[in-house]
Each structure stands twice: as C-alpha cells, then as structure tokens.
Amino acid sequence: MSKSANDYTTANPALVEISHLVKHFELGRGQRVHAVDDVSLSIYPNEVVGLVGESGSGKSTLGKTVVGLHDKTAGQVTFNGTQLPARYGGDDFRAMASKMQMIFQDPYSSLNPRMTVGEIVSEGLRLRQDLTPAVVQEKVAHWLRLVGLSPDHQSRYPHEFSGGQRQRIGIARALILEPEFVVCDEPISALDVSVQAQVVNLLGDLTKELGLTLLFIAHDLSMVRYISDRMAVMYLGCLVEVGTSAQVFFDPKHPYTETLIASNPEADPEHERQRPSTTIQGEIPSPINVPAGCRFANRCPKAMSHCSTQTPLLKPIAGEGDQRLVACHLYT
Amino acid sequence: MTHSTDNSAGSTVGAPITAQQQATRQPLLRVDDLHVDFQTYGGVVQAVRGVSFEVAAGQTLAIVGESGCGKSVTVQSLMGLIPMPPGRIHKGTATLRGHDILASKFVGGQDIRGREISMIFQDPMTSLNPTMTIGRQIAETLEVHRGYSQSQAFNRAVELLEMSKIPEAAKRAKQYPFEFSVGMLQRAMIAMAIACEPAILVADEPTTALDVTIQAQILDLLGDLQQETGMAIILITHDLGVVARMADDVMVMYAGEVVERGSVDDIFYCSGHPYTQGLRLAMPSNKRAEDGGAEQTLLAIDGSPPDLFNPPTGCAYHPRCPHAMNVCAQQAPAQYGLGSTSASNQGLSHQAACWLHHELCAAQKDQP
Structure with a gap:
C-alpha cells in the first residue's frame, strides 16, 4: 500500500498544510507547556501519514489542534488552500465537520453512554437539513454495515459492545459525513492484538475506497509503518524526521528515530537474540522547561558541542529529494 | 523426543507428564490442572479452566493471551490475590519446591509472598x-x-x-x-x-503502560537482574515482541485454557495451534523485502474472544478458527505433543491442544 518516494516530489498541492503551528498551554505563574512548537507538515491527498513519538511528545495535541479542538497559539493550518481560523467557533465546527473528522483513542469514553448507536452515528447528519429521517436511517444502516456491524445494532447502547466494536462505531460516526481528512488518534491502542488487525484493515479498506487522507497517530511503530505511506517522528513538541515509511523505519537518520526503532521489539526470537542492547538512557524531558538547542541533545549518543546551543531546523537531506526531512546537526 | 498422548481421556486438561520427564526436569514451581472461577450475579465465570505448567530456576516463562483469557487470574491465584468469595479455586494443585502453595502461603512460618514469589504490576x-x-x-x-x-x-x-x-x-x-x-x-x-x-518474579504486563524506549530499558533491567540473581520470571504480556525478546518458554492461553506451550522457538517458528498462528499473522512483521520479507496483509482473527460465563463447547477457539471441523465444536481436544525445534530438552515440552494433531488428521495431511 505504500507509495514510492518519487510520488511526493511532484508538486501536488497539499490537502492539509500545517505551517509553523504552535500550541502552548498556560499553567499560570509564567509557566507554559510547549506541547507543539513550530511544526510544519504537508499532507497530500489520498495519503496516510503516520505520526509517532513517545507519550508527552505532543502527537495528540498536534492532531487535535489541526482539527480545531484546541486553539492555535501561533502558526496556521490551511485546508485545500483555505486558511482555517485560529480559534474555532460553533459555525467553524459546523462548516468543517463534513471535511475533517477525528477518531479517538479510547472507545470507552469517546461514546456517550446515554445515546443509542443510531443516535451517535447519525448525530453528524443533523448538519444536513436536506435529509429526511428515512434517508438518515438508511445512511446509518449503510455505514454500520460498512464498518462490519449489523444495522440492527442501531437501537443498542455503547455498553453492549466490545472495544473493537465500539471503535467501529467511532469510525462510522467520523466517516458518515464523508470527510476528506481524518485524524486517527491512537485508534488501536486500546484494543487486543487480534482485534487491532481487524480495525487497521477496515481503516485501510475504507481509506482506499473513499479516497480518504489520514493522519494516523500511534506509538506502535510496526503498525504505523504498516498502515502509513509516510511517517513523521515527533519529539518534545517538534518534528525531528519525515520520510516515507520504509525510509524512516529501515533507514532512520535522526538519532532519536534510530533509538526509537531499535527499541521496538520484533516478534522474532532469533532476531531478538542477535540484537545488541540499544537502550538509551533517560526519559523525555518535561515540556515545561524545554532544553535549549536540539531538544534531544541531552539523551543523544551522537551529541556534539553545538547541539545544546543551536536549534536544528527540519530540512531536506542532501540527495534524498525534498520530502525526506530531518532536524539534526549531523546532516547540515 | 516422543510424547505419548492419552486421547481417550476426553477431558480438557493436559496430558499427564510422565514420571520420567518429571524426574529430569525438577521444576521450581509446578502448577497442575488449575481451575479458578468467580461466582457473580450473572452466573459463574470460569476464568481459568485447567492450566498446567512448570517454571525452572533462571528461566523466563511468558504467558501470552488477549484480555480476559485468564493469564492474570492464573498468577494471582498462585499469589493468593484472588478475593474469595467470589473467587474459588475448585480444582488443581500448585507446588513450590514440593510445597503446596494453594493450601497455605506459609512455609516454615514465613509467608512465601514477597519472600519466595514477588510480583510487579x-x-x-x-x-x-x-x-x-x-x-x-x-x-x-x-x-x-x-x-x-x-x-x-x-x-x-x-x-x-x-x-x-x-x-x-x-x-x-x-x-x-x-x-x-x-x-x-x-x-x-x-x-x-x-x-x-525471591525465587520467582511474576511480572504482570510490566511494560504495557510504558513507551518503547522505556520498555527496552525495563526489559534489559529485568534480564540483567535475572542473570545476577538466577530468579525465574513469569512474564505476562500480550506483546509478542516482548515475548520474543525475553522468554525461554511460552504458554499461550485462550479462554482460560492453555492452547499451546513450548520453547520460544517452538511457538514462533513451528506453532501448532491456529490461534498462535493467527496472533502471529495479525501483527505486521518488519522484515525488509531484501531480507526475505514480503509486503504482507494483516490477517485479522474474525470475531472476538468468548464470553467466559458460557464458554463454547469443544475447543473454545472453534468459532473463530479457520480450520474448524465438526469435532471441534463437540469435544475438547487433548494436548498433543509436538516435535521441538530446540535441541535441549529443558523447559516446557511443545504441546498444542488442537484436533489437527490427532492421528487421523495428521495422516490426512501427509497424503498428497
């Protein structure tokens, strides 16, 4: 399902253009959480971009800010060439709901327990005044069937479903308005292994059938590599590396990506026995007091003296096309 | 190694281990035919239905399975952490160095918990x-x-x-x-x-809440400590990557039963149960094309794990199994001994509870 690197060198206009996006949370007393700091990323039509990073790296905040669930502190997001407002009002949400949607991580808390499945899935269709109740019914039934549930499930409540089934309800809810762009925020993390594959395959099939564009946020590197065309790696609010999934996974450039991928245990005992221990010391620093210079410098095995003073910018790697980006002084 | 299997027993429990095998192995902890259930308003939940395994000193046993398959209940019942009632260990034995730990947690006046077996959550x-x-x-x-x-x-x-x-x-x-x-x-x-x-460290999903980089640190730490102290580790996890990294022996559980057990190589390279195979195929592998890996499609296991109020008759996996036969729905398969990939005779012998290994099925498979 992955596309070759060359597909991105052609100057296709991006569907979603994130430029210099910043999201800070004020804590009072002059302290702030630097959740997303100066992130720029172009997402092209019909591609799946995987976003990986440790918890606390700002992946979910980035996703939520892009769809407007958080106000933007600075920077902008354009969708199909139109700039989106920095702070969404009710009208903005109504206008964007049929273009951008979100699938949430926790299938237990993201569905209202007091609404039936039919009400949950059809809620978005209330924006479409032109639809008669009969058409709405039909659409809900159609979408429940598409995600592998039965139309008879409409009158049931979320508690009657398993985690995998609830995630399917969340998918139907997000896709019934036929959006062009969907942010999937860890849609499979809460599910069992056998059910994860069901949901991933469903998302993959729907993406292909409907021509969707996805921003797929997860921390399971193998799964992200599997589903994504391109992969972006985030560390402490900044993007450190972008490239096709195969490039990032098999040929990581940034020392952080290298460690992240080396830490990912492979379901192959032979491979695991031969692999040297490659753990890095320390943990992700607090996003309140971000280190100066490269944010990874204090844990980086290849850190140089100027890494802790100069901030590396996300730039194309020489000779690898203009879509293979890395933010590291090793490559400048 | 040949392994005789008593098919006529017709029960869900594992085939008894021969006296000779028992003598050569000297396990530290030995669990036999453990059954745990919970009395609830909705009925009796049969959480563990006949689990047998051994752990030897210095070895790591991984217990693998999805949520609700009984892996945590199994170790919690050994530690006496099951509230009774509603819980009940209604059958089975567990011995630590020959001492029955289900009957009493005290050996020589000392609580074995924390001293002989300890646990991380x-x-x-x-x-x-x-x-x-x-x-x-x-x-x-x-x-x-x-x-x-x-x-x-x-x-x-x-x-x-x-x-x-x-x-x-x-x-x-x-x-x-x-x-x-x-x-x-x-x-x-x-x-x-x-x-x-402690002689045994039980680690119940020790890294599930952690990021991969921290997970790698913790797994390395556990490995180092095991080398230093020679303790046995029982590692409960659903992550096959962690299993591949840490385990010597693996026990795969489904719906409260052991469906397959063996050395880590047996389980990964010649698994004999469709559920184990299904789990492997449901996860993306990261082999590069030049290393012999192909662009795979994930094969999901259809359906969801069964309700333990009312476990399916026969083999609990049959409603989801791609190889299910008529017999699977009616009668539970015995544990069939399988060939082992590892040369050493240490650890768990390779067994799978699946009718495909019955002699009639096996004979059919050999025919062209």
Missing part, C-alpha cells in the same frame, strides 16, 4: 502507596521478611534502587511516588520485588 502509579516515600516502602518488605532494623532496611533499599539503575538513589529513596516518572516508578517496583531475593 502493570500500572506502577496505582501500585505504590502515595503517602510513603519510595525508600520506606521498599524497607518495609525487608523489615517484615528479614527482620532488618529500620536503618538497615533503608540502606538496603538504597542499594536495591541502585541495582535497578535509578540515578541518585539515596536522594530518590526519600522522595514520594508522585515525584517519579512512570518508568522510574516501575524500576522502584522492581527494586521492591527483588528486595528479598
């Missing part, structure tokens, strides 16, 4: 007392089990934190859990668990 945030310093919590174990004085115990606690590779251990020991990150708390949990040099 999935969520270190909720497993530690928020009102006690980390050092005191570790010291408490030593005071109770070893009769150390307060200051002796505290000094030992600092040493244990150092063994768990916590920087500035002396300072950290005086801090409270909220001052630690999750990864550091899990190290503190490990320090507490190894305080009395």
